[in-house]
Amino acid sequence: MEVLYQLSYPGARGTVAPGQSQIMTHYLVTARPHGERLEELERRLGEDAFSGMRPFGRSVTESLRGARSESAETAVWEEEDYCSPPLAMERAAILDRYFDRIEVEPVARGEGWRRIECLPLLFPDE
Numbered sequence: 511m512e513v514l515y516q517l518s519y520p521g522a523r524g525t526v527a528p529g530q531s532q533i534m535t536h537y538l539v540t541a542r543p544h545g546e547r548l549e550e551l552e553r554r555l556g557e558d559a560f561s562g563m564r565p566f567g568r569s570v571t572e573s574l575r576g577a578r579s580e581s582a583e584t585a586v587w588e589e590e591d592y593c594s595p596p597l598a599m600e601r602a603a604i605l606d607r608y609f610d611r612i613e614v615e616p617v618a619r620g621e622g623w624r625r626i627e628c629l630p631l632l633f634p635d636e
Contacts, residue, residue, distance in 0.1 A: 536590050538622035539573075539597070541609035543585050543632070551608045552633045560604055566591070570600050578629035585609065585632050588622030 554560065555575055561567045569590055577587035591597050596614045597605060605612060617625075
């Protein structure tokens with residue numbers, strides 16, 4: 511009988527079988543920010559409020575600090591993730607509060623950042 515372990519963060523929708531290797535996938539994330547909550551998100555990033563969340567806190571914090579503004583209604587950043595569906599834990603814990611219309615595109619590590627490096631930072635003071 512194969513035992514599955516539930517991912518440990520509340521709201522996680524995935525499972526990992528013992529002995530199964532997890533493959534890190536990188537995504538270019540495009541999302542529409544909730545404008546009225548961006549100031550709160552910037553403040554919380556500055557306080558490292560998400561960094562202690564396991565297993566994704568440090569990664570999502572660094573990714574959001576580097577997020578770019580593609581337009582007044584679109585933010586983009588590169589994110590790494592193990593989950594299926596992509597960003598399930600991050601969405602449940604953080605992203606769905608601050609963004610909607612979240613879309614992901616698989617990319618090679620660093621490709622997403624290279625594609626958006628010329629765009630202005632979403633949080634220029636971070």
